[in-house]
Amino acid sequence: MESDEDTPTGFIEDALCLEMEGELDHSALGEFKPTLLAVLEADRSATLDVSRAWGAGAAFAQFVCAAHRSFAAQGRSLRVSGLGSDAAESLEAIGFDGETARQFGFDTFPAPPGAPRP
Amino acid sequence: MTAPFHNADLFQDELRELLAELDAALLDMDADTGAALSTGLGAESLNRIFRALHTIKGACDMAGFHDTMALLHEVESLWDRARTGSAPVAGPLVNVTFAVKDWLEPLAATAQEPRPDVALLAAMCALADRDEPIRQDEQATDARPQAEAGPDIPEDEQPCGPMKTLRIHFAPSDPGHLAKLDPAGLLAGLRQLGQASITLDVSGVPALEDLDPSDCxxxxxxxxxxxxxxxxxxxxxxxxxxxxxxxxEELGALSERAAAGTDGQASADASAGHKRAASETGVKAVWETPESAHAGSLSEAPASESPQEAQVTPEPGRVESGPLPSPGTPQPGQATQAVPASKPTAPASPEAAPRQTRPKATEPAQSLRVEAAKLDNLVNLVGELVIAQARLTQIASELAHGELTEVSEEVERLAGELRDNTLSIRMLPIGTTFSRFRRLVRDLSSELGKQIELMAEGGETELDKTVIEQLGDPLVHLLRNSIDHGIETPGERAAVGKPPHGAIRLSAKQAGGSVLIRIEDDGRGLNAERIRAKAVLRGLIAPECRLTDQEAYQLIFSPGFSTAEKVTSVSGRGVGMDVVKRAIDTLRGVIEIDSLPGRGTAITISLPLTLAIIDGLLVRSSREFYIIPLSMVEECVELSAKGNLSGHGGCRNRTLNVRGEIIPFIRLRETFHIGGEPPRLEQVVITCHDGGRTGLAVDEVIGQQQTVIKGLGRLIGRVEGFSGATINGDGSMALILDVAQLVGSVQRQCDQTCTL
Structure with missing residues (x-):
């Protein structure tokens, strides 16, 4: 995953877009957490683009839930975009199904077959 | 999803333990093979084997070693057939499993999947083919009444029992769980066992600010x-x-008609069981409502608004085991009605939903797995502390400052306790080493056509981890010698009136600051005359040299010495005992041999409890300090300049008459080329080593002290005559003497001088 300084950012509507790369494991998410907290401190909504990330599993699902809770508590939204089909499949395997994903701001779930994976 | 292999060390440690358990269970089974399983004699071993195989398989699967897992699955299938009584437990199956266990050893050592072993696979195939006719009979076997089905195995351990519905609560609570285990791997493991309906509960997830992503x-x-x-x-x-x-927990077995699908309603019940079993027992996850993402609400909805149902907490013994209710989406109220006595505990909000639905409070861990390197580092630090404390004590003594002395004594006491506790952490029972010898004895005795029983005693005796690690090879050599040279063949034993079964007794016990390890066999014993003759033949001793039996026995530790008539794959090249001697010397141990021709041999190894800190005798020669291990010191005597010496020309050897016994001694001044004149009254420290006594003449015996052993460093490496160094209380350095090496070295120099 990119470091805080290198995390590409942009805007999707009002939300700050954060692109996540690499494996979405606990250590990478731990590194990414300050970035997301900084967005929260700036009182902005955020969109996590995970189209170039892989290895979504329990750690990622939990992270999104936690982040979603924090953003919601502040009246902001957190969305997740670009989830690949493999990642969606992995999340489903731990019981994080499509319905749950939609409730937690996933734009697509499961991703269309053949979604690109780095 | 590929389960990440986060913690290879943990996997390796666990695998090592499991392989050891498999090995022990196989050995027990091997001993029980002749017994009828139906009597239950071998059933426990069989279950242990099955459990070990199954657990290893699961571990390999979680770690991503899928080929290994597949192979283990096949082995498990072979044992499964033995377990269900449809195939006999026989030697080939035990042997193949031993081979599989050996094949897995590199995996435990390197965490790299081993290459396929063609011979092993062929042996497995042959075994499977051999079982084929039995497989055809399995239907008949299965049709037998349970009482006739073979071993008395608990029903809940039978892999092919009736269809049942299980409810599994899984709530990882250990800190950093996600850094160690991926829950996806565990869930995948469950799916392999049957049809799984997985419900994820995220209500316990904290806000991002409070989240440690490695916790689950x-x-x-x-x-x-x-x-x-x-x-x-x-x-x-x-x-x-x-x-x-x-x-x-088992919810209650579904009826066979439901499992077989012969009854429509029953089948419907079974298929609906996944969805409704939770509500049947009054258990359902409470979900966080992520409505804010859509509605922008600042608050979180109560649980009743969540897409999932709020339910009640299960209570042990309240699980309904009857048929499932009719299909239909259960409502929370219905669930409560289904288990009316259950207490509704649905929290009002996700935040109010702590892990109170956890079925069992977590208990504090009773043990902790710690990386060995961390322990070594801790011991090193304690060693430094002991040295610093010694300096403090000395300074306090010199300054004669009451308050400082008081503090220094307190620090000394605490440092002592810390040292003892730290060293005790490194102590391991030697039984772990003993257990692997059972396999060695089994295989070698089989190879040599001998019948040998290994008896191990005192496995609970503890030794320093490093000592235990380095003790394995010497013990293997000694055992191989006992098996190959000591124990006779059944025919030979019968000829001399011995039972056909030979016995090797391996025992350990603590004696003061040492541990005595003894290997006794009831074989033919050592032939001192033959050893002497061989030694003369090899030029190790002069023909006219007279040796006691004990001295003759020590010759078997000479490099290349062997009295074996032929070299076998087991022993006879004369390499092993030399290695044993050196290894035990390195551990600062002592080997003694007792033997009675025709009755057997006993080899006793005396080892220090720890290698990190020893009790030493601090001595001085000129300005140099030396430590003599206290375990080797017998007494100290004074030596006047005109003392009872007898010279040997230019040789540095001297002898000393101590109460009528002539004891050789060496002067450290001369040996280490220390200049200056010795004092008028020298001190001689009489040491005991390798069955002999030698004096070490020094200027002054300062006294006993705890000695923290330090290596001499890579630059200097190993120096003959020294086993390390230590720091004294005043900051000066003292070399620790390896008395046996030192005496041997001086003896060789002396011999050369005499020859010249």
Whole structure:
């Protein structure tokens, strides 16, 4: 995953877009957490683009839930975009199904077959 | 998804333990093979084997070693047939499993999947083919009444029992769980056992600010329909640090008609069981409502608004085991009605939903697995502390400052306790080493056509971890010699009136600051005359040299010495005992041999409890300090300049008459080329080593002290005559003497001088 300084950012509507790369494991998410907290401190909504990330599993699902809770508590939204089909499949395997994903701001779930994976 | 292999060390440690358990169970089974399983004599071993195989398989699967897992599955299948009584337990099956266990050893050592072993696979195929006719009979076997089905195995351990529905609560509670185990791997393991319906509960996930991403706040409830036993399901969670994090309960077996699908309603019940079993027992996850993402609400909705149902907490013994209610989406109220006595505990909000639905409070861990390197580092630091404390004590003594002396004494006491406690952490029972010798004895005795029983005693005796690690090879050599040269063949034993079974007794016990390890056999014993003759033949001793039996026995430790008539794959090249001697010397141990021709041999190894800190005698020669291990010191005597010496020309050897006994001694001044004149009254420290006594003449005997052993460093490496160094209380350095090496070195120099 990119470091805080290198995390590409942009805007999707009002939300700050954060692109996540690499494996979405606990250590990478731990590194990414300050970035997301900084967005929260700036009182902005955020969109996590995970189209170039892989290895979504329990750690990622939990992270999104936690982040979603924090953003919601502040009246902001957190969305997740670009989830690949493999990642969606992995999340489903731990019981994080499509319905749950939609409730937690996933734009697509499961991703269309053949979604690109780095 | 590929389960990440986060913690190879943990996997390797666990695998090593499991392989040891498999080895022990196989050996027990091997001993029980002749016994009828139906009597239960071998059933426990069989179950242990099955459990070990199954757990290893699960571990390999979680670690991503799928080829290994597949092979283990096949081995497990072979044992499964033995377990269900449809195939006999026989030597070939035990041997193949031993081979599989050996094949897995590199995996435990390197965490790299081993290459396929063609011979092993062929042996497995042959075994499977041999079982083929039995397989054809399996239907008949299965048709037998349970009472006739063979071994008395608990029903919940039978892999092919009736279809049952299990409910599994899985809530990892250990800190950093996600850094160690991927829950996806565990859930995948459950899916392999049957049809699993997985419900994820995210209500325990904290806000991002409070989240440590390596901790797991997710919880799962899995409804599993399986024919596997409870143990098989529990084995999936074997690697959890806190076993209580996963609770497996049986909801009640579905009826066979439901499993077979012969009855429409029953089948419908079974298929609906996944969805409804949770509500049947009054358990359902409470979900966080992520409505804010859509509605922008600042508050979180109460649980009743969540897309999932709020339910009640299960209580042990309240699980309904009857048929499932009719299909239909259950409502929370219905669930409560289904189990009317259950207490509704649905929290009002996700935040109010702590892990109170956890079925069991986690218990504090009773043990902690620590990386060995961390322990070594701790011991080193304690060693430094002991040295610093010695300096403090000395300074306080010199300054004669009351308050400082008081503090220094307190620090000394605490440092002593810390040292003892730290060293005790490194102590391990030697039984772990003993257990692997059972396999060695089994294989070698089989190879040599001998019948040998190994008896181990005192396995609970503890030794320093380093000592135990380095002791394995010497003991292997000694055992191989006992098996090959000591114990006779059944025919030879019968000829001399001995029972056909030979016996090797391996024992350990603590004696003061040492541990005595003894290997006794009831074989033919050592032939001192033959050893002497061989030694003369090899030029190790002069023909006219007279040696006691004890001295003759020590010759077997000479490099290349062997009295064996032929070299076998086991021993006879004369390499092993030399290695043994050197290894034991390195451990600062002593070997003694007792033997009675025709009755057997006993080899006793005396080892220090620890290698880190020893009791030493601090001595001085000129300005140099030396430490003599106190365990080797017998007494100290004074030596006047005109003392009772007898010279040997230019040789540095001297002898000393101590109460009528002539004892050779060496002067450290001369040996280490220290200049200056010795004092008028020298001190001689009489040491005992290798069955002999030698004096070490020094200027002054300062006294006994705890000695923290330090290596001499890579630059200097090993120096003959020294086993290390230590720092004295005043900051000066003292070299620790390896008395046996030192005396041997001086003796060789002396011999050369005499020859010249």
């Amino acid at each position: 706040h997710l919880r799962w409830e899995i409804i599993l329909e399986t024919r596997q036993g409870l143990d098989a399901v529990r084995d999936v969670f074997l690697f959890l640090d806190t076993p209580g994090d996963a609770v497996v």
